[in-house]
Amino acid sequence: MNEKNRVGIIARLRTRLSKAREGFAKRVRNVLRKGAIDEDVFEELEATLIQADMGVKTTHQLVEKMRERVKSDRLTDAEQLYTVLEEELVALMSQPSTDAHSAVQSASPHVALVIGVNGVGKTTTIAKLAHMHRLDGKKVVVAAADTFRAAAIEQLEIWAQRAGADIVKHKSGADPAAVAYDALAAAIARKCDQVIIDTAGRLHTKTNLMEELKKIKRVLGKLDPSAPHEVLMVLDATTGQNALSQARLFTEALGVTGIILTKLDGTAKGGIVVAIHQEFGIPVKFIGVGESLDDLKPFAPTEFVKALFED
Amino acid sequence: MFESLSEKLQKTLRNLRGLGKLSEKNMKDGLRDVRMALLEADVNYKVVKDFIGHVQDKALGREVLESITPGQQLVKVVYDELVRMMGKEAEPLRLSSEPPTVIMLIGLQGSGKTTTAAKLARSLRTRGHQPLLVAADVYRPAAVQQLIVLSEQLGIPAYSDENSNDPVGICRDSVQHARRSNRDVLILDTAGRLHINDELIEELRRIREILHPHEVLLVADAMTGQDAVNVAEQFHSRVGITGVILTKLDGDARGGAALSIKSVTGQPIKFAGIGEKLDAFEVFHPDRVASRILGMGDVLSLVEKAQGTIDEKRAAELQEKLLKAQFTLEDFQQQLQQLKKMGPLDEIMAMIPGMSKFKGLQPQEQDVVRVEAIINSMTKKERQLPTIIDGSRKKRIARGSGTAVADVNRLLKQFQQMQKMMKQVRRMGRLRGLGGGLNFPV
Structure with a gap:
């Protein structure tokens, strides 16, 4: 990605992120930057972080840390405090994944398994991912392994066509693991670079449906022991504290290697990914900021953190 | 996964037992717990703020009237207010008298x-x-x-x-x-x-x-x-x-x-x-x-689901047994069959308070068949007193049910854990009933 392009994306992202941002974020900045650090500043800080869905625990840890920094660094100005906090969050969100969550980069075909609860935007995200790989000149196969939801296969088919990717599909109601297997086999035969597997949305608490995902993973391993190389959990930015439970259970079942945070073009901040990063070491890899094919962006920690506080 | 608010409040307010009244001072810690519970449950920050203020007013107003412990009184006020705010009764659809x-x-x-x-x-x-x-x-x-x-x-x-x-x-x-x-x-x-x-x-x-x-x-x-x-x-x-x-x-x-x-x-x-x-x-x-x-489980939904499938009397029995933890392997078998009728087992289990703590214990549909076979191969005495099942009995049961001794062991262990879990549920149920002043719908 060249520099000009990158700036363009960031500017665009900013406009998207700032759309209709009203209320507390602006106020917080005002409070935070109005001058002396007093109890109001910490209270407002707590309000901001919690309202960004960062969760009680993470918020309290951050606020306590800031209290300490104020003492140790002799901060007097709220503006300084804000800068310190921003740095702290950017550092946290820039950390690479812990070993347990690392993805295999070089594999051909590279296999990405895309999972998540119902309605987070898996199918649309897969279309965007396919499009992104296509722009890189790669040959992409998508696997329609959501054989449960009515018309999910048709939906992916339309997107695959738009993105210029091949699709491997069975009938509605077929075994998702068989679809995934066939897709990888086809990708190997056709010498494709990237396989992206769409799965049915499922609540992480449904044991039988989690077993189904494990089976997909097992079956892929028969063709390539290192596959899937990436397990991407799609997370809706509007989700609250339940995202922690999602991250925990999907990771236990499959070993999530990264998060795609969708719907950041709304008013939700998606702060729960900070708690997820802190607790499980799972990084955010991409963000979704709209409904068209090029609305998937690599995650940029600085932009994300700024958006938490800016209007 | 979550410590229930009741458990938390019980801890926070344990040393206040017997004081019999709520003051701004002794409620402070309790209200902090309530606030955390609501925020952890994703209630909006501002909504929580208003709610806590409201609860504080309500609780203070009633302090001398009730003589239960402060913790119970607070939980009751919080629960009642939550229900009241969310609408008390379910509201039906408005259908036009002139269709469509x-x-x-x-x-x-x-x-x-x-x-x-x-x-x-x-x-x-x-x-x-x-x-x-x-x-x-x-x-x-x-x-x-x-x-x-x-x-x-x-x-x-x-x-x-x-x-x-x-x-x-x-x-x-x-x-x-x-x-x-x-x-x-x-x-x-x-x-x-x-x-x-x-x-x-x-x-x-x-x-x-x-x-x-x-x-x-x-x-x-x-x-x-x-x-x-x-x-x-x-x-x-x-x-x-x-x-x-x-x-x-x-x-x-x-x-x-x-x-x-x-x-x-x-x-x-x-x-x-x-x-x-x-x-x-x-x-x-x-x-x-x-x-x-508030993290107090959903026993009522479970009971209603049971009622839709089983008859009312058996539903009451089921609830009683679930809560009193007085069941034998025979009941266990019967319950598994009843639960099967009520729908996917994981959904049913999710409704039992405290069940989220026992991840991995939730029975799978295919296991049920095996479990039934094992229990069917036991003698009546063994079903009532599983402790008498020794090595040679296990071998016999495994042979009779076409399973392995390991399966029999697993079932017995699961049964023990289930009993423990039911005790846990009972503890939570007892908390609700404590002092007789609480009107939780159980």
Whole structure:
């Protein structure tokens, strides 16, 4: 990605992120930057972080840390405090994944398994991912392994066509693991670079449906022991504290290697990914900021953190 | 996973037992716990603030009147207020006396509108209506197809227009279609959209102006976090909603969004989506979601589900046994059979308070068959007194049931753990009943 392009994306992202941002974020900045650090500043800080869905625990840890920094660094100005906090969050969100969550980069075909609860935007995200790989000149196969939801296969088919990717599909109601297997086999035969597997949305608490995902993973391993190389959990930015439970259970079942945070073009901040990063070491890899094919962006920690506080 | 609020409060307020009254001072820690519980349950920050202030006033006002422990008194006030704020009783759908009734479903992308449209249609049909599903989502690829597939599964007609990409026109035409084909309720499935997308919000306003729907229901995901207030506020002030349907309540989300949405819109939550199947849909029960927000489990939903499948007497027995933990392996076997009738086991188990702590213990459907076989191969005495099952008895049981000794061991261990779990449930139940001053719906 060249520099000009990158700036363009960031500017665009900013406009998207700032759309209709009203209320507390602006106020917080005002409070935070109005001058002396007093109890109001910490209270407002707590309000901001919690309202960004960062969760009680993470918020309290951050606020306590800031209290300490104020003492140790002799901060007097709220503006300084804000800068310190921003740095702290950017550092946290820039950390690479812990070993347990690392993805295999070089594999051909590279296999990405895309999972998540119902309605987070898996199918649309897969279309965007396919499009992104296509722009890189790669040959992409998508696997329609959501054989449960009515018309999910048709939906992916339309997107695959738009993105210029091949699709491997069975009938509605077929075994998702068989679809995934066939897709990888086809990708190997056709010498494709990237396989992206769409799965049915499922609540992480449904044991039988989690077993189904494990089976997909097992079956892929028969063709390539290192596959899937990436397990991407799609997370809706509007989700609250339940995202922690999602991250925990999907990771236990499959070993999530990264998060795609969708719907950041709304008013939700998606702060729960900070708690997820802190607790499980799972990084955010991409963000979704709209409904068209090029609305998937690599995650940029600085932009994300700024958006938490800016209007 | 969560320590329940009751457990937490019990700890915090243990040393206050016997004081018998609430003061601002001794309530401080308790209210802090309540606040944390609500925030952890995703109730909006501002809503929590108001709520805590309100509870404090209420609790202070009643301090001398009741002589139970401060912790119980506080939990009761918190619970009662939650229920009151969420609407006390479930509110029915407003149906027009001059059909067709028009029900419009709106909401963010992925909140579950299409599935909910189908579930609502099914529920209306069981009440003697002739619903018509209207496919007004012309934007999402294959959304129309999705609604048509669901309508075919249900055998309920759907109206769509392949040649039109104008949702307003489709909705308008669908009313004519309903009149001609004698359908008395229309359910409009609109496209998911952001509450800040002016153009698409305007489209909803136009549909509303032209069709004058009797219900405009906001479909909202139970897992929504703090942003629920923005979403609900915007949809309400810009389109105008008359009620809410909360979806995906079958997961482990605490559902604080329910309280947030109710407090910013003032509109009742009418239904809840509780599973992927088309019959997994029920009237919203504020009391149950209140206990859920507070982390107190959902015993009542479980009992009701049992009642729908088993007869009432057996449901009462089941509840009693579940709560009293007085069951033998024989009961265990019977219960597994009954539970099987009630639906997928993982859904049932999720409703039992404290069950989330026992991940991995939830029985799988295929295990049930094996478990039954093992229990069938035991003698009556063994079923009543599993402790007498020694090595040679185990071998016999394994042979008789076509399983391995390891399977028998696993069952016995599971049974022991189950008994422990039931004791846990009983402890929580006892807390509710403590002092006789608490009126929790168990």
